[in-house]
Amino acid sequence: GAVVSQHPSWVICKSGTSVKIECRSLDFQATTMFWYRQFPKQSLMLMATSNEGSKATYEQGVEKDKFLINHASLTLSTLTVTSAHPEDSSFYICSAKTGPQGQPQHFGDGTRLSIL
Amino acid sequence: GQNIDQPTEMTATEGAIVQINCTYQTSGFNGLFWYQQHAGEAPTFLSYNVLDGLEEKGRFSSFLSRSKGYSYLLLKELQMKDSASYLCAVTDSWGKFQFGAGTQVVVTP
Numbered sequence: 001g002a003v004v005s006q007h008p009s010w011v012i013c014k015s016g017t018s019v020k021i022e023c024r025s026l027d028f029q030a031t032t033m034f035w036y037r038q039f040p041k042q043s044l045m046l047m048a049t050s051n052e053g054s055k056a057t058y059e060q061g062v063e064k065d066k067f068l069i070n071h072a073s074l075t076l077s078t079l080t081v082t083s084a085h086p087e088d089s090s091f092y093i094c095s096a097k098t099g100p101q102g103q104p105q106h107f108g109d110g111t112r113l114s115i116l
Numbered sequence: 117g118q119n120i121d122q123p124t125e126m127t128a129t130e131g132a133i134v135q136i137n138c139t140y141q142t143s144g145f146n147g148l149f150w151y152q153q154h155a156g157e158a159p160t161f162l163s164y165n166v167l168d169g170l171e172e173k174g175r176f177s178s179f180l181s182r183s184k185g186y187s188y189l190l191l192k193e194l195q196m197k198d199s200a201s202y203l204c205a206v207t208d209s210w211g212k213f214q215f216g217a218g219t220q221v222v223v224t225p
Binding site: 105107 | 211214216
């Protein structure tokens with residue numbers, strides 16, 4: 001089945017640091033990748049939709065200059081949290097899907113980000 | 117936009133059956149997904165419905181009524197490992213997903 005790999009799984013860093021998270025589709029080409037954030041006991045909140053070779057589409061309220069997304073190939077998307085602060089601490093999850101409608105999103109294992 | 121409602125929590129005993137309801141309002145409906153998410157882990161895909169009716173997959177079944185904007189996930193022969201959050205997600209004609217807040221299922225011995 002479709003596999004999505006996300007790294008790192010856990011990051012602890014100081015306030016002001018920039019953190020890069022990678023999302024790779026291992027056995028399929030992902031035309032679209034999604035980045036979510038999830039706070040404890042809350043649902044997945046879509047941050048942005050990333051299409052290969054084009055600029056990401058950000059959801060309302062998500063700062064594009066703070067959360068930089070690059071989708072350089074059909075198998076890799078990266079999310080960089082720039083100048084991270086404690087309020088950015090959260091569980092970040094990527095997902096990927098192929099083009100056809102009706103295909104499920106396949107999720108990476110998530111990245112737990114803790115900013116001290 | 118899309119509004120998705122599902123119960124916050126349900127408790128059932130091992131071996132029992134539990135039905136998780138999901139109602140939605142959306143423009144351009146193009147399918148409904150159910151995911152299972154264990155604490156601290158990413159969601160895993162369970163089922164997909166786009167036409168009215170019941171889809172059965174082992175102990176799990178999912179039902180959809182498009183006219184009523186309603187779906188349910190049925191979990192049979194509950195096992196302790198089924199304790200998790202179950203997310204209802206609706207996709208529109210642009211392929212965009214909207215997730216419900218999730219239903220926490222607690223299975224007791």
